[in-house]
Amino acid sequence: MxxxxxxxxxxxxxxxxxxxxxxxxxxxxxxxxxxxxxxxxxxxxxxxxxxxxxxxxxxxxxxxxxxxxxxxxxxxxxxxxxxxxxxxxxxxxxxxxxxxxxxxxxxxxxxxxxxxxxxxxxxxxxxxxxxxxxxxxxxxxxxxxxxxxxxxxxxxxxxxxxxxxxxxxxxxxxxxxxxxxxxxxxxxxxxxxxxxxxxxxxxxxxxxxxxxxxxxxxxxQSQTTTLAAFRNAPENLPDILRESLGLPERPQPQMRDGETLFRIAGDKETSHRIFRAAAERNLELTEVYRETESLETLFRSITGGNK
Ligand SMILES: Nc1ncnc2c1ncn2[C@@H]1O[C@H](COP(=O)(O)OP(=O)(O)OP(=O)(O)O)[C@@H](O)[C@H]1O
Ligand SMILES: [Mg+2]
Known part of the structure; x- marks a missing residue:
């Protein structure tokens, strides 16, 4: 010891x-x-x-x-x-x-x-x-x-x-x-x-x-983000997601190759809810995947980027 x-x-x-x-x-x-x-x-x-x-x-x-x-x-x-x-x-x-x-x-x-x-x-x-x-x-x-x-x-x-x-x-x-x-x-x-x-x-x-x-x-402690891409996304999609996922704010859409992409903090449960929301409303969900922040990124944030 x-x-x-x-x-x-x-x-x-x-x-x-x-x-x-x-x-x-x-x-x-x-x-x-x-x-x-x-x-x-x-x-x-x-x-x-x-x-x-x-x-x-x-x-x-x-x-x-x-x-x-x-x-x-x-x-x-x-x-x-x-x-x-x-x-x-x-x-x-x-x-x-x-x-x-x-x-x-x-x-x-x-x-x-x-x-x-x-x-x-x-x-x-x-x-x-x-x-x-x-x-x-x-x-x-x-x-x-x-x-x-x-x-x-x-x-x-x-x-x-x-x-x-x-x-x-x-x-x-x-x-x-x-x-x-x-x-x-x-x-x-x-x-x-x-x-x-x-x-x-x-x-x-x-x-x-x-x-x-x-x-x-x-x-x-490392953050997982769920990414969801939609084709022909309706204008009120951020509101739909905010409500379905119980988010405090509307998620910000990004455009990528003609698709609308959302990055939302959260793990499995977040992706389940996205699938459900898309199915219920007949939305064209093209992709859902998760990204976990690398430990190196976390380390840099803990040490104030001084590496
Ligand atoms: N004998 C010494 N006299 C004066 N300053 C010293 C001495 N040994 C270390 N230092 C200083 O103390 C600080 C810490 O040094 P140390 O060697 O413990 O760091 P370290 O974390 O091992 O770094 P590194 O990853 O480069 O090996 C540095 O600023 C170094 O210049
Ligand atoms: Mg040393």
Whole structure:
């Protein structure tokens, strides 16, 4: 369980993270979503103990950071934003180095290496220099190094950034697989990437937490519009629709290819009523379809279009 209360970070006079609070339950996958410069990396660096907060508190499994930094760091695997800088090392040496840096015993190290190599699917590449690997595999190696001490919490800073669509899908599958055992916080500036793996989305914009809901709630919030097209529409059609659909105002018609088109907020029930109204009055209804606002559009409206 991760509890963050009124967390802030200032760099000189600049506030990078401003008084944010959230809780992440054990086993949850939370996506920290925000545009460039929002404060995602700064928040993650405070959670992982690389930065001391300027204000507020962080508790991880009832231990507070930074007072229990070393104990907490044993529970956390961190994949930083930029790919590993040990490009000249072969994968195997790099993972040993990561395990030694964690101070693991010989037994823990052997177990940890075996498990993290298997989990990330890199066993074929252990003797390759890191710089020769594809970006997707570099990211897997980074993940393996973050898993080597078998942490219960994973903090992944933009794990899919810079990857091609196939590599993104592979890393997302890997994250989904890891989420069966671990609590995960990952950051991204693309909502669909968060949606693909996370249960929760926390939106951060200009250092402030502006949204904190489950993905299911977020989806419910997206608007569905029903579009109906008529041929030879009578002049009083807006009045007919207003009445049949119980709308507060007459819907505005648009002309399209000689047809009259209406866009009306609403889901299934709206289309049923349109069909019924058309049948009762012998109207030439040519098309009815529904459009759901994409989550990206919703995200832009939540973050004020700053993307
Ligand atoms: N060490 C630092 N010193 C001064 N300012 C910093 C420092 N680290 C970050 N900042 C500033 O704090 C703000 C938040 O940065 P941060 O890296 O946390 O954003 P981010 O959400 O991770 O962005 P990105 O999507 O680009 O990675 C930015 O304006 C950044 O310039
Ligand atoms: Mg960042």
């Amino acid at each position: 991760i509890q963050v209360k009124n967390l802030s970070k200032q760099f000189g006079n600049f506030t990078a993270v401003n008084n944010i609070s959230f809780e992440i339950k054990a086993g949850e996958v939370a996506g920290l979503l925000g545009p460039n410069g929002a404060g995602k990396t700064t928040t993650m660096r405070m959670l992982t103990g690389f930065y001391n907060p300027t204000g507020g508190s962080i508790q991880i499994d009832t231990l507070s950071m930074p007072a229990n930094r070393q104990t907490i760091q044993k529970k956390i695997g961190y994949l930083p934003e930029s790919a590993s800088s040990y490009a000249d090392m072969v994968v195997w040496d790099f993972l040993h180095f990561a395990a030694d840096a964690r101070g693991l015993s010989a037994e823990e190290k052997a177990k940890g290496l075996e498990k993290s190599i298997a989990a990330t699917g890199i066993s074929e590449y252990l003797y390759h220099p890191i710089h020769k690997l594809s970006k997707g595999y570099k990211q897997r190696v980074g993940l393996a190094s973050a898993l080597v001490h078998d942490p219960s919490i994973l903090i992944l800073d933009e794990p899919t950034s810079g990857l091609d669509p196939n590599q993104i899908a592979e890393i997302q599958n890997l994250i989904r697989e890891l989420s069966k055992e671990k609590t995960i916080i990952l950051s991204s500036h693309i909502l669909s990437e968060v949606e693909a793996v996370a249960d929760r989305v926390l939106i951060i914009a200009r250092g402030e937490l502006t949204y904190d809901k489950s993905i299911a709630e977020l989806k419910n």
